[in-house]
Amino acid sequence: MELLDIARWQFGITTVYHFLMVPLTIGLSLLVAGMQTAWWRTGNERYLKMTRFWGKLMMINFAMGVVTGIVQEFQFGMAWSEYSRFVGDVFGAPLAMEGIVAFFVESTFLGLWIFGWDRLSKGVHLACAWAFSLATVASAYFILAANSWMQHPVGIEVVDGRPRMNSIWAVMTNNTVLAAFPHTIFGCFAVAGSFLIGIAAYKIAEHHRNSGHDDEDRKLWHGSMRLGAWVGVIAFAGLALSGDVQGKLMFEQQPMKMASAEALCHTEQPASFSIFAYGDVGRQNCEDVKSFTVPYILSYLANGDFTSEVKGVQALVPEYQAAYGTHYPDDARLGAFAGQPIDYVPNLPATYWGFRFMIGFGGMAALGAVAVLWFTRKGRFPKGRWWAPLAVASIATPFLGNAFxxxxxxxxxxxxxVAPNPNPSGVDGVWMYTASAVSSGVTPGEMLTSLIALTAVYGVLACVEIFLIVRFVKGGVAATMPHEPPDDEKSDDDTLSFAY
Incomplete structure (x- = not known):
């Protein structure tokens, strides 16, 4: 394997794994803050139990997210140092804001929330919950601002061949991040909603096996499941609306990406949306590809009308070659890519099926949430043995949708x-090939060693997280509520006694 391929696999594996934790942390932290608000307003102990139980699971996930996220920062220096040199003047600002502003606030108030149950007033403690929850959202915004600049560079000038930021406001209000942010947050809520549904369904089924009585714990799990279902339905509606906005922006900014997502090899007017295709999608002429399509829909998704033209891959390749060249620079740092023809067409099977798996798994999560609302109406719960395992399995659907x-x-x-802007003026006139971004001083053997090591460590961390979550889920509410010591063991000195 080439150095570039190994570096991309490494970053892809660690990033996808890390992003399994991120949406659950963001979505669940906001829901936990909402549960605690309900307890603060009503005094109902059921909401307190919900806050403590789901808060415990949120903390486990948060800790794993921090551990796996640190590696992402290191890779910019280890595997992608050329990229860091090129974009450091721009990329460093939102990353620094995420670390100094959002993460410090997040970790500080999370610590106060964990250890402040019996030491802070209810109002102050609730404020801590909202502070760290909103800080996770701010953290996501800063990271998305950095990623969106890679998708659509703005707010810079080119000095000595490198981009230099001249407007942090332009970077932070990039129309790409303004579209990506709500889509990402709705995705986080979809993950959290499905998480509540699956675990609550398991606890209700466990409750029926053990007792079958309609007690307070059953109401708690039933309420959690209903909450997760409503969150999932609303999240999917938000994903559909924000996804439409984001899709139209992608057609404008990265037309090759969206043509590849549809395996649209030839220009069409009006253009049809492909639901399913079979044949060799990887061939750029698509002559042997058969596709089930919906007429006119792709034209609407691209331009907001049902009759407009959508350019295909074969029409876009000459445009990209005319704008950005036909061959890589003859630079020794590019290794095997130096002086070679540039393939502007991304991996068609990966983009085509990735786009459909994203939509498909999101739709499955939404249908599951609707089914939960129907089957649990008026306090009901399905009695079939299939229900709980299916609900637990459904937890994976929004995770997979986010990943794809x-x-x-x-x-x-x-x-x-760093993708170029397609405007005729070039806007900021900056782009960077992936082949130019990988560290030139690292050997393929060294990169492969780090890939294997990080994958193995992440595998161990996955086992640890699953073990901890399963342990506390089985323990239920009792495992997360503080234990009152006998009266003869109580002491005025409770300095080291914590609620968690």
Whole structure:
């Protein structure tokens, strides 16, 4: 394997794994803050139990997200140092804001929330919950601003061949991040909603096996499941609306990515949306590809009308070659790519199926949420043995939808790591090929060693997280509520006694 291929596999594996934790942390932290608000307003102990139980699972996930996220920062220096040199003047600002502003606030108030149950007033403690929850959202915005600049560079000038930021406001209000941010947050809520549904369904089924009585715990799990279902339905509606906005922007900014997402090899007017295709999608002429399509829909998704033209891959390749060249620079740092022809077409099977898996798994999660609302109406719960295992399995659907969405977004940008603006003026006139971004001082053997080591460590961390979550889920509410000591063991000195 080439050095570039190994570096991309390494970054892809660690990024996708890390992003499994991110949406659950963001979505669940906001829901936990909402549960605590309900307890603060009503005094109902059921909401307190919900806050503590789901808060415990959120903390486990948060800790794993921090551990896996640190590696992402290191890779910019280890595997992608040429990229860091090129974009450091721009990329460093939102990353620094995420670390100094968002993460510090997030970790500080999370610590106060964890250890402040019996030491802070209810109002102050609730404020801590909202502070760290909103800080996770701010953290996501800063990271998305950095990623969106890679998708659509703005707010810079080129000095000595390198981009230099001249407007942080332009970077932070990039229309790409303004479209990506709500889509990402709705995705986080979809993950959290499905998480509530699956675990609550398991606990209700466990409750029926053990007792079958309609007690307070059953109401708690039933309420959690209904909450997750409503969150999932609303999240999917938000994903559909924000996805439409984001899709139209992608057709404008990265037409090759969206043509590849549809395996649209030839220009069509009006253009049909492909639901399913079979044949060799990887061939750029698509002559042997058969596709089930919906007429006119792709024209609407691209331009907001049902009659407009959508350019195909074969029409876009000459435009890209005319704008950005036909061959890589004859630079020794590019290794095997030096002086070679540039393939502007991303991996068609990966982009085509990634786009469909993103939509498909999101739709499955939404249908599951609707089914939960129907089957649990008026306090009911299905009695079949199939229900709980199916609900637990459904937890994976929004996770997979998020993962495939990011795979599509990043692979569809190739061969660029910083995608150029397609406007005739060039706007900021900056782009960078992925082949130019990888560290030139690292050997394939060293990169492969780090890939294997990181994958193995992440595998161990996955086992640890699953073990901890399963342990506390089985323990239920009792495992997360503080234990009152006997009266004869109580002491005035409770300095080291914590609620968690």
């Amino acid at each position: 969405g990011w795979i599509f977004t990043e692979l569809g940008r190739q061969p660029f790591v």
